[in-house]
Amino acid sequence: xxxxxxxxxxxxxxxxxxxxxxxxxxxxxxxxxxxxxxxxxxxxxxxxxxxxxxxxxxxxxxxxxxxxxxxxxxxxxxxxxxxxxxxxxxxxxxxxxxxxxxxxxxxxxxxxxxxxxxxxxxxxxxxxxxxxxxxxxxxxxxxxxxxxxxxxxxxxxxxxxxxxxxxxxxxxxxxxxxxxxxxxxxxxxxxxxxxxxxxxxxxxxxxxxxxxxxxxxxxxxxxxxxxxxxxxxxxxxxxxxxxxxxxxxxxxxxxxxxxxxxxxxxxxxxxx
Numbered sequence: 001x002x003x004x005x006x007x008x009x010x011x012x013x014x015x016x017x018x019x020x021x022x023x024x025x026x027x028x029x030x031x032x033x034x035x036x037x038x039x040x041x042x043x044x045x046x047x048x049x050x051x052x053x054x055x056x057x058x059x060x061x062x063x064x065x066x067x068x069x070x071x072x073x074x075x076x077x078x079x080x081x082x083x084x085x086x087x088x089x090x091x092x093x094x095x096x097x098x099x100x101x102x103x104x105x106x107x108x109x110x111x112x113x114x115x116x117x118x119x120x121x122x123x124x125x126x127x128x129x130x131x132x133x134x135x136x137x138x139x140x141x142x143x144x145x146x147x148x149x150x151x152x153x154x155x156x157x158x159x160x161x162x163x164x165x166x167x168x169x170x171x172x173x174x175x176x177x178x179x180x181x182x183x184x185x186x187x188x189x190x191x192x193x194x195x196x197x198x199x200x201x202x203x204x205x206x207x208x209x210x211x212x213x214x215x216x217x218x219x220x221x222x223x224x225x226x227x228x229x230x231x232x233x234x235x236x237x238x239x240x241x242x243x244x245x246x247x248x249x250x251x252x253x254x255x256x257x258x259x260x261x262x263x264x265x266x267x268x269x270x271x272x
Contacts, residue, residue: 017041019085022261023093029110031095034259035150039133040266042195043259044071044084044124045236046094047243048112048252051076054121056164060242061123063161066234067170069126069194071264077118084262090122096255098240103247112252120252125236126195127259128173130266134188140181143222150257151175152216153235157209158200160238168245172200172232174213176224182231189233191270201232208232218256 018038025031034043049057054076061068072084079090092111099107099115109115128151132142144151151173158170177185182202190198201208213230214221218237224230243251254260 017263019261019263020087023085023088026095026110027089027092033095033257034261035129035148035257036145038261042071042262042264042266042269043127043129044262045127045239046090046097046252046254046260047123047125047239048090048120049123049248050117050250051119051121053165053248054123057123057166057239060160060163060166061125063163064170064238065193066196066200067160067236067238069196069236070123071126071194072124072262074120074122076121079116079122081122081124084124084260084264086263088260088262090260091116094254094260095258098253098255100240100243100248100251100253102249103244108255115252123239124260124262125239126192126269127236128196128233129259130195130269131189131192133266134192134270135185138184138188140177140185140188143176144220147220147222149220149222151219152213152221153218153237153256154205154210154213154232155217155241156201156232160242165246165248166239166242168242169209169238170200171218171235171238171241172208173219173235173237174205174216174222174230174232176222176228176230178228182229185231193271194269196234196236198233199231200234203229205230205232
């Protein structure tokens, strides 16, 4: 697990961070998306579990670092993660959450104050929004950003390595590219292992259990043109598929595509 330090602004400059402004908008119930918000700052997937399941989930993440790269954890019962932001409250600072009971989503609130408990531990996982900044910097087009929709995400037939009650399929996100651009995308994203790294599959969606690209399990569909191939990255929504498969009595996650904006900077995650 890699926990990175936040770049601290000068005294009095914290409120000027776009990442904090994004969290404050969520806290006020005014945010509807995090796509294209606070560019340059790391966004994270969220999984909140009771302490008795946390060790097994942490082990699951270690065994499955592509879909579940941990970039931050809370202490038991503490809704704050200072390593990801000084003014950050995991209970209020996302646009929308999912509350799970017995493996089913029972509520999608805009805060989880009523659901927070003293035995909960929050895990924040790296998000592909970070490497998208690097792709755009190299003039590689990203279809869902061009169209203003959420990235399409799919459950696959690729099984994650199990740990305790956590077992199930890997979820992937898809971005179409022309073949030459796909090669470049592999090179660029391999520099970002803490936000899913290089793709896990290129082309042939049927071979990883995806029946129809036009019907994603999460997010929104985007067209794949005749001269393009679909490129698939491991996705931080994987814990949600695993929570459903395990029928866990209780868990909380982010709503797919609606992330936690941290004060980490994307450039901190590059390894080369």
